[in-house]
Each structure stands twice: as C-alpha cells, then as structure tokens.
Amino acid sequence: xxxxxxxxxxxxxxxxxxxxxxxxxxxxxxxxxxxxxxxxxxxxxxxxxxxxxxxxxxxxxxxxxxxxxxxxxxxxxxxxxxxxxxxxxxxxxxxxxxxxxxxxxxxxxxxxxxxxxxxxxxxxxxxxxxxxxxxxxxxxxxxxxxxxxxxxxxxxxxxxxxxxxxxxxxxxxxxxxxxxxxxxxxxxxxxxxxxxxxxxxxxxxxxxxxxxxxxxxxxxxxxxxxxxxxxxxxxxxxxxxxxxxxxxxxxxxxxxxxxxxxxxxxxxxxxxxxxxxxxxxxxxxxxxxxxxxxxxxxxxxxxxxxxxxxxxxxxxxxxxxxxxxxxxxxxxxxxxxxxxxxxxxxxxxxxxxxxx
Amino acid sequence: xxxxxxxxxxxxxxxxxxxxxxxxxxxxxxxxxxxxxxxxxxxxxxxxxxxxxxxxxxxxxxxxxxxxxxxxxxxxxxxxxxxxxxxxxxxxxxxxxxxxxxxxxxxxxxxxxxxxxxxxxxxxxxxxxxxxxxxxxxxxxxxxxxxxxxxxxxxxxxxxxxxxxxxxxxxxxxxxxxxxxxxxxxxxxxxxxxxxxxxxxxxx
Numbered sequence: 001x002x003x004x005x006x007x008x009x010x011x012x013x014x015x016x017x018x019x020x021x022x023x024x025x026x027x028x029x030x031x032x033x034x035x036x037x038x039x040x041x042x043x044x045x046x047x048x049x050x051x052x053x054x055x056x057x058x059x060x061x062x063x064x065x066x067x068x069x070x071x072x073x074x075x076x077x078x079x080x081x082x083x084x085x086x087x088x089x090x091x092x093x094x095x096x097x098x099x100x101x102x103x104x105x106x107x108x109x110x111x112x113x114x115x116x117x118x119x120x121x122x123x124x125x126x127x128x129x130x131x132x133x134x135x136x137x138x139x140x141x142x143x144x145x146x147x148x149x150x151x152x153x154x155x156x157x158x159x160x161x162x163x164x165x166x167x168x169x170x171x172x173x174x175x176x177x178x179x180x181x182x183x184x185x186x187x188x189x190x191x192x193x194x195x196x197x198x199x200x201x202x203x204x205x206x207x208x209x210x211x212x213x214x215x216x217x218x219x220x221x222x223x224x225x226x227x228x229x230x231x232x233x234x235x236x237x238x239x240x241x242x243x244x245x246x247x248x249x250x251x252x253x254x255x256x257x258x259x260x261x262x263x264x265x266x267x268x269x270x271x272x273x274x275x276x277x278x279x280x281x282x283x284x285x286x287x288x289x290x291x292x293x294x295x296x297x298x299x300x301x302x303x304x305x306x307x308x309x310x311x312x313x314x315x316x317x318x319x320x321x322x323x324x325x326x327x328x329x330x331x332x333x334x335x336x337x338x339x340x341x342x343x344x345x346x347x348x349x350x351x352x353x354x355x356x
Numbered sequence: 357x358x359x360x361x362x363x364x365x366x367x368x369x370x371x372x373x374x375x376x377x378x379x380x381x382x383x384x385x386x387x388x389x390x391x392x393x394x395x396x397x398x399x400x401x402x403x404x405x406x407x408x409x410x411x412x413x414x415x416x417x418x419x420x421x422x423x424x425x426x427x428x429x430x431x432x433x434x435x436x437x438x439x440x441x442x443x444x445x446x447x448x449x450x451x452x453x454x455x456x457x458x459x460x461x462x463x464x465x466x467x468x469x470x471x472x473x474x475x476x477x478x479x480x481x482x483x484x485x486x487x488x489x490x491x492x493x494x495x496x497x498x499x500x501x502x503x504x505x506x507x508x509x510x511x512x513x514x515x516x517x518x519x520x521x522x523x524x525x526x527x528x529x530x531x532x533x534x535x536x537x538x539x540x541x542x543x544x545x546x547x548x549x550x551x552x553x554x555x556x557x558x559x560x
Contacts, residue, residue: 125420
C-alpha cells in the first residue's frame with residue numbers, strides 16, 4: 001500500500017482528511033473563543049455574560065448555533081437571490097481556505113507551500129467579496145452603505161498589512177510560513193517582534209522598527225477583520241447592522257462564523273509572523289522530531305493565538321469607534337508611510353548590516 | 357485520467373464558461389462576478405503550470421484589488437438595461453472585426469509555438485526545488501530587465517499623479533480636522549482661571 005499513499009489519489013485522500021481535521025479543530029475552538037469574547041466583553045462592563053447553558057455557560061455557543069439553524073431563512077423580496085445566498089457561503093469558505101497554510105506545530109500544516117504568505121494575502125483580499133456581495137444583493141440602503149464602507153476599508157488596510165509583511169519577509173528571507181517560524185527558533189530574543197536575532201551592534205535598529213510593525217499589524221488586523229474600533233461596515237448606531245441587516249438564520253450564522261474564523265486567523269498570523277509561531281520562548285532540551293516536542297509546540301502556538309484573541313476581545317470592549325475619515329487617515333497617511341519607511345530601514349539593514 | 361488532468365479540465369471549463377458569462381450576463385454586477393471567477397480559475401491554471409508566484413499575484417492584484425474597484429463602481433452605477441441593449445446592433449460589426457483580429461493573432465501564436473517551441477531561441481527557465489519560482493522571477497526582473505521594470509513603475513506613478521491632479525480641487529470654507537494642532541493643544545492655551553470677587557464680575 002506504500003505506493004497508493006504516494007500516488008495522486010492517496011495524496012488527495014490524505015489532504016482531504018487533514019483539511020477536515022483542521023476545519024473541525026478551528027470550528028470547535030471558535031465556539032469557545034466566541035464564549036470567551038463575550039465573557040471578556042461582559043467582564044469589562046461588569047456584567048456576568050453567558051452563564052446559563054452548561055458549566056460557566058460554556059455551551060452557550062452551541063445553543064446559539066442550533067437556534068440559528070432552526071430558524072427560517074428570510075430572503076427580502078427585492079434581493080438578488082443567488083448572490084444573497086452566495087455571499088455568506090463565500091465568506092465562510094474563504095475564511096477557512098486560509099487555514100490551509102497555517103503551521104500549527106513542526107510539520108503540522110496542510111499545505112507547506114513556498115508562497116504561503118502570498119497565499120494568505122490573496123485569500124484575505126478575497127474576504128471582502130462576501131461583504132460587498134451581501135451588501136449589494138440585499139437591495140437595501142443600509143447594507144449597501146455597509147458593503148461600500150467595508151470594501152474601501154479592507155482594501156486600504158491590506159496595503160499597509162502587505163508592507164508590514166514585507167519587513168518580516170526581508171528579515172527571514174522566506175515566504176514559507178514554516179521557515180519563518182523556524183527562523184525565529186532558539187529563544188524569545190530571536191522572535192521577529194524583537195528584531196529576529198542579531199540585535200547586538202548595528203542590529204539594534206531592528207528592535208524598535210519591528211516592535212512598531214507588530215503594533216501596526218495588530219491595529220491593521222482589527223481594521224481588516226472589521227472589529228471594533230473599526231467596525232464601521234456594521235456600525236449598529238449608524239447603519240443598523242451594515243451588510244448583515246437583511247440576513248437571518250443560517251446565512252447569518254455563516255457570516256458570523258466566517259468573521260470569527262478570520263479574526264482567529266489574524267491572531268495566528270501575528271503569532272507566526274512576530275511571536276515565533278510554535279517556538280517555545282526558551283530553547284527546549286528535546287529532540288526536534290519527537291512527539292513531546294511537537295505537542296509542546298502545538299500548545300505554545302495555541303497559547304499565543306488565545307492571548308492575541310484576548311487582545312482583540314479587550315480592544316472591542318474598551319476602545320470607542322473611529323469615525324470613517326479618521327479611519328482612512330490612519331490607514332493611508334500614517335500606516336502606509338510608516339510601513340514604507342520600515343521596509344526601507346530593514347532592507348538597508350539586510351544590505352549593509354548582517355546576514356540572515 | 358490523472359488528478360492533474362481532471363483539475364486542468366475542470367479549471368479550463370470554469371474559465372471558459374465564466375468568460376462567456378461575462379459578456380452574456382444581463383446584469384453588469386453579475387458580469388463582474390463572473391470575471392472574478394474567470395481570474396480565479398486562471399490562477400488555478402497557473403498553479404498547475406508550476407507558476408505559483410504568478411498565480412498568487414493574479415489573485416492578489418486582479419481579484420483582490422482591481423476587481424474590487426470594478427465591482428465598487430459597477431454597483432454604484434444606475435444602469436438602464438433597455439438603453440444598454442439599444443446600441444448592440446451598431447457596435448456588432450466593430451466587435452466582430454476586433455474579435456477576428458484577436459483570434460487571428462492567437463492562432464498565429466499557437467502555430468509558432470507548435471512548430472518552433474515556446475519563445476523560440478530562448479530556453480524557458482524551469483523552476484527547481486533549490487531555485488523556486490519567486491527567486492527566478494526576482495533575478496530576471498531585478499537584473500536583466502531592471503530598466504524596463506523601473507520604467508513600468510514610472511508609468512504607473514505618472515498615471516497615479518495624473519489621476520490625483522485631475523481630481524484634486526481645494527474647496528474653500530471646508531472645515532478640516534487638524535489632528536496635529538488638536539493633539540498639541542495645551543490647557544494653558546485654552547483655559548484660564550480668574551479669581552472673581554463677589555459682585556464685581558470680570559473685565560476683559
């Protein structure tokens with residue numbers, strides 16, 4: 001049977017299995033992260049949050065899930081039916097497509113491709129279609145305004161995210177996400193957020209630059225995923241709920257799962273690009289191909305992702321919403337020039353400073 | 357049939373069908389959405405050819421940026437479909453001529469490739485594990501074709517500056533937020549505490 005697993009069909013079956021495993025893992029963790037998000041939000045506002053279904057309200061997300069599933073799908077009379085239903089599906093599918101290249105632990109990645117970062121950029125730029133299509137197909141003013149807002153917002157912040165990622169690529173010399181992680185191995189001082197190693201001497205210049213890039217990536221990720229304080233596409237005080245106004249039942253559920261999958265994806269990206277992905281903060285005295293090392297790596301990665309999700313949740317709870325022109329100013333007049341300068345500094349360091 | 361062949365025929369079929377739908381769909385928004393599907397499936401064809409970098413670039417640039425702007429504009433247009441159909445017969449001859457010329461060129465290229473091989477005279481570069489696609493394209497762009505590459509960049513820059521010059525107009529009497537002056541404003545510039553004696557008021 002050795003030959004079969006090496007053949008095209010065997011490879012296809014293995015990959016489908018891995019994909020299902022990743023999707024199920026992400027879906028189940030989303031349920032609990034959603035609960036955590038609401039708990040943090042409630043805690044900041046001195047409420048209790050979900051606490052009825054299951055112990056500590058842990059099963060709340062599953063109860064919500066079934067509630068949405070059993071409701072009626074209402075399609076507005078003037079809506080473009082095909083696109084109206086396609087939009088949430090697209091959001092959902094694209095949100096999970098990107099997880100294909102995320103390395104969870106050494107060797108634990110569905111597709112270890114050389115252009116992994118470009119793939120992530122491409123897929124995240126597709127995410128905007130679900131929102132525009134949903135906003136347009138609803139044939140209603142508020143969703144349409146929300147769709148237009150999100151189109152402009154996501155396109156703007158993609159530019160600065162792209163340049164921030166270029167600084168990381170310049171530091172590590174690879175677009176392969178697994179290579180980027182292993183390059184940051186060997187201790188906390190090798191993480192990209194602190195300059196990716198070699199900070200002594202001229203390399204000290206990388207430390208403030210990369211730390212700033214990390215902060216900018218975090219803020220851009222908030223804007224890219226339409227999270228507060230940048231949730232203008234579904235600003236409930238101005239646009240009711242933006243592009244989601246006309247959605248009910250399962251289509252709405254798909255939108256919401258897609259949105260949260262994107263948020264967790266951004267948490268995974270910031271962990272991988274700046275905080276060493278699966279790498280433990282101190283060098284471990286373990287064989288790098290043994291099972292204990294892989295399990296510790298997996299746990300490290302999960303802890304990092306959950307930490308960043310907590311940061312997203314806290315930002316949602318404590319920061320007031322931006323005005324739209326302020327959002328555009330921040331994206332184009334602050335982040336874009338700053339990230340360009342950072343690219344020039346890091347490129348200069350790579351030419352005149354040191355090796356990788 | 358191998359997996360690769362199935363993937364190729366599937367992607368090619370989707371590309372052709374969505375290309376056809378771009379020109380036949382009645383609603384312009386549907387046309388743009390089919391165009392996006394065509395871009396996306398041709399990116400898949402690039403991947404089958406082993407040109408993964410080009411495929412990702414196609415998705416990032418065309419699908420992620422150009423088509424979004426397309427969709428943005430088309431959605432906001434108030435299109436009168438009856439009016440749109442009226443000129444169809446008038447433009448048909450010109451359209452046919454352009455289509456025939458394009459088809460002739462494509463056939464000529466196919467014949468040249470079939471008889472002489474792709475890019476006759478130049479050996480096509482083949483990506484290997486040690487020298488992946490991105491590295492080869494980078495080498496070619498930044499060494500052999502550096503001047504042309506920079507010139508292409510300048511063309512885009514000129515287009516961008518031109519667009520800004522054409523649309524930029526400074527309107528008087530518009531209140532703008534000056535973040536710098538807002539942030540640098542200090543308490544002593546704005547507020548003054550004056551001890552007021554009872555029954556006397558304050559003079560300027």
